[in-house]
Amino acid sequence: MAKLIPSSLTGRLLLVSMVVLLLFLPLAGIVLEQAYSNSLDRRLQEQLKVQVYGLMGLADEIEPGELWLPESLPDERFNQLASGRYAKVINADGKLMWQSQSSLNLALNTVNKSDVPGQFIYQRLVTDESQTLEASRVSVIWESTNNVEHLYTFIVAESIEPLLAEKRAFRDTLLFWLGGLAIFLLIVDVFALFWALKPLKRLAEEIRQIEQGDIQTLQTEYPTELNKVAHNLNTLIIHSEQQRSRYRNTLQDLAHSLKTPLSVLQAGLSKIDKPDAKEMVSTQVSRMNDLVRYQLQRAVSAGNSPIKHRVNVSDCVDKILAALGKVYHDKNIQFSNKISKSCIFYGDENDLLEIFGNLCDNACKYGQSLVMVADEATGSSNTICIKVVDDGMGIPEKQQQLIFERGQRLDENNEGQGIGLSVVNDIVSSYRGHIDIAINELKQNTIRVVLPGAVSAEPPL
Amino acid sequence: MRILVIEDEKALCEQIGSELKDAGYTVDLAFDGEEGLYLATEFPFDLMVIDLGLPKIPGMEIIENLRSADNHCPILILTARDHWQDKVKGLSAGADDYLAKPFHTEELLARVNALIRRSTGHSSPVLRLGPLTLDTLQQVLLIAEQEIEVTAYEYRLMEYLAHNSGKVISKTELTEHLYEQDYDRDSNVIEVFVGRLRKKLDPDNSLKPIETLRGRGYRLNSSWQS
Numbered sequence: 001m002a003k004l005i006p007s008s009l010t011g012r013l014l015l016v017s018m019v020v021l022l023l024f025l026p027l028a029g030i031v032l033e034q035a036y037s038n039s040l041d042r043r044l045q046e047q048l049k050v051q052v053y054g055l056m057g058l059a060d061e062i063e064p065g066e067l068w069l070p071e072s073l074p075d076e077r078f079n080q081l082a083s084g085r086y087a088k089v090i091n092a093d094g095k096l097m098w099q100s101q102s103s104l105n106l107a108l109n110t111v112n113k114s115d116v117p118g119q120f121i122y123q124r125l126v127t128d129e130s131q132t133l134e135a136s137r138v139s140v141i142w143e144s145t146n147n148v149e150h151l152y153t154f155i156v157a158e159s160i161e162p163l164l165a166e167k168r169a170f171r172d173t174l175l176f177w178l179g180g181l182a183i184f185l186l187i188v189d190v191f192a193l194f195w196a197l198k199p200l201k202r203l204a205e206e207i208r209q210i211e212q213g214d215i216q217t218l219q220t221e222y223p224t225e226l227n228k229v230a231h232n233l234n235t236l237i238i239h240s241e242q243q244r245s246r247y248r249n250t251l252q253d254l255a256h257s258l259k260t261p262l263s264v265l266q267a268g269l270s271k272i273d274k275p276d277a278k279e280m281v282s283t284q285v286s287r288m289n290d291l292v293r294y295q296l297q298r299a300v301s302a303g304n305s306p307i308k309h310r311v312n313v314s315d316c317v318d319k320i321l322a323a324l325g326k327v328y329h330d331k332n333i334q335f336s337n338k339i340s341k342s343c344i345f346y347g348d349e350n351d352l353l354e355i356f357g358n359l360c361d362n363a364c365k366y367g368q369s370l371v372m373v374a375d376e377a378t379g380s381s382n383t384i385c386i387k388v389v390d391d392g393m394g395i396p397e398k399q400q401q402l403i404f405e406r407g408q409r410l411d412e413n414n415e416g417q418g419i420g421l422s423v424v425n426d427i428v429s430s431y432r433g434h435i436d437i438a439i440n441e442l443k444q445n446t447i448r449v450v451l452p453g454a455v456s457a458e459p460p461l
Numbered sequence: 462m463r464i465l466v467i468e469d470e471k472a473l474c475e476q477i478g479s480e481l482k483d484a485g486y487t488v489d490l491a492f493d494g495e496e497g498l499y500l501a502t503e504f505p506f507d508l509m510v511i512d513l514g515l516p517k518i519p520g521m522e523i524i525e526n527l528r529s530a531d532n533h534c535p536i537l538i539l540t541a542r543d544h545w546q547d548k549v550k551g552l553s554a555g556a557d558d559y560l561a562k563p564f565h566t567e568e569l570l571a572r573v574n575a576l577i578r579r580s581t582g583h584s585s586p587v588l589r590l591g592p593l594t595l596d597t598l599q600q601v602l603l604i605a606e607q608e609i610e611v612t613a614y615e616y617r618l619m620e621y622l623a624h625n626s627g628k629v630i631s632k633t634e635l636t637e638h639l640y641e642q643d644y645d646r647d648s649n650v651i652e653v654f655v656g657r658l659r660k661k662l663d664p665d666n667s668l669k670p671i672e673t674l675r676g677r678g679y680r681l682n683s684s685w686q687s
Binding site: 252255256257259260261262263264265266267268269270282285286289293297319320322323326327329330349350353354356357358 | 548557563579
């Protein structure tokens with residue numbers, strides 16, 4: 001049963017209007033046809049009655065018991081054989097008194113002894129030639145000149161063929177107009193539905209755009225009913241953004257206030273004389289720092305947020321390379337950003353800065369003289385692939401797995417390396433992305449990151 | 462070489478100050494943004510270490526202020542917010558390098574040394590000028606590969622002249638770069654140092670390491686090129 005009910009509102013409304021149409025229109029058709037048919041039948045009976053009265057007017061008793069009618073009647077149809085209109089007069093004994101010329105070979109013996117004189121009786125008859133007739137008869141008591149009463153039955157019958165033809169014509173016209181009406185109503189219905197549901201579709205589309213970061217809030221030019229929903233959704237979106245930003249700031253403040261005492265501890269190490277104690281404090285300080293940084297990044301990463309922004313990857317990487325150019329000034333590294341200007345990341349700019357800040361920083365640390373960032377085709381319209389290439393030694397295959405695990409440090413001398421990559425890995429995972437390390441054909445170290453995004457055909461303005 | 466450290470955590474600021482002093486630098490300390498900006502604009506520094514989260518005036522604003530006033534003194538930012546967003550912001554505002562808290566003292570000293578070298582156009586921490594060799598990391602002074610014993614102030618004076626080789630340095634400039642803000646200045650002290658250095662570096666008066674330009678100041682022997 002559940003399967004029969006469409007899941008969409010459009011489907012449901014269409015189903016209801018179709019059921020109404022399918023029930024209402026045939027029913028209306030049947031009622032109309034019935035009414036018309038009845039009225040035609042009655043009209044025919046009226047006509048027959050008039051004919052009977054006409055015959056009575058013409059009849060005269062030439063002598064008692066002998067009723068006379070003219071051979072030819074004014075109505076030509078009575079005079080032509082098998083014309084479809086017939087008349088007979090029969091006396092009480094069933095003896096034919098008179099018959100119209102049209103009914104010479106026709107038996108119209110419908111007389112019943114129990115007929116009440118003066119009462120019209122209608123009957124459907126089928127002739128030997130399979131012609132269906134509507135017959136009307138009435139018995140009248142004729143008072144002869146000798147004051148003897150004689151009973152005569154006047155019978156007038158008419159072929160119902162023209163009546164049936166008229167009914168058929170009416171049915172055809174009815175069918176044509178009702179069918180047309182049904183189609184018209186259906187079209188109007190579908191149009192009305194789409195028109196009425198259009199704002200809903202627009203709402204859904206705008207929500208999708210918000211999720212993808214194309215727009216920040218919903219428009220508020222909706223029909224009254226939806227305007228409230230749009231307004232509430234906007235409030236929710238703004239509130240959630242504010243909440244996230246407050247959350248991020250609070251956590252950063254917490255990290256800040258934890259790190260300053262850690263710095264004091266770290267800087268105070270030189271005053272500790274015992275090497276063991278110095279080593280222990282140093283290790284713990286650095287562990288606490290890594291934990292704070294790692295957990296903070298996990299907490300503030302927007303990867304799981306349903307609301308994304310559109311971030312231009314090339315601009316973001318430009319900022320990072322400009323910053324790193326200053327930091328690694330002495331290394332004379334040749335930086336190149338070959339990312340397409342129309343490459344867009346769906347997410348949070350801070351997360352993107354964190355990913356490529358860490359990856360490019362590592363590339364600068366381990367590379368000799370070259371750091372290159374470029375995009376690659378992914379074969380999917382909703383992901384982007386960015387690679388960071390350096391000409392360093394490369395990461396040994398054995399350690400490539402370990403490198404992304406939390407807190408794994410390949411080289412203790414290079415501060416923050418292990419945690420940096422595990423932070424990157426965490427952010428990328430939160431966006432359901434993917435990261436891998438490889439050595440390219442030029443023996444260059446390549447880290448490839450796949451993230452949600454798109455390369456739009458036209459560069460953004 | 463005179464360094465300004467602006468850091469609101471007093472203990473950390475003093476620790477950094479003492480480490481830098483031990484490494485042979487002249488150090489001024491400021492504990493908030495306002496004091497820091499005042500010192501930075503009023504006195505000539507060879508490097509500034511600025512924390513980003515400062516009371517009164519934030520570190521970022523100090524950097525922007527200095528750069529818009531055409532002050533090109535190298536700036537090392539210290540930040541507890543080690544997100545790339547903050548690093549990128551700080552570096553694009555005009556800082557030259559960053560160091561995330563907590564840091565190892567060695568790391569700080571290495572960065573400070575590298576930034577000063579970069580600002581004076583030297584690529585190696587060991588400066589070689591004629592017969593003079595200055596190892597700025599070890600703070601060792603050699604003449605013709607012979608180590609010369611000098612005091613901290615004498616070393617600083619020599620290092621400043623070496624970093625600015627070819628330039629005439631006035632006594633005032635030397636005083637400003639060798640002494641902290643609240644030091645009682647007496648220009649005679651510089652003359653005394655120069656006299657002592659000449660004796661130590663050039664006992665037989667053949668090398669003439671420091672030239673005196675009357676009324677203008679001192680210069681490292683102009684024939685000594687790196």
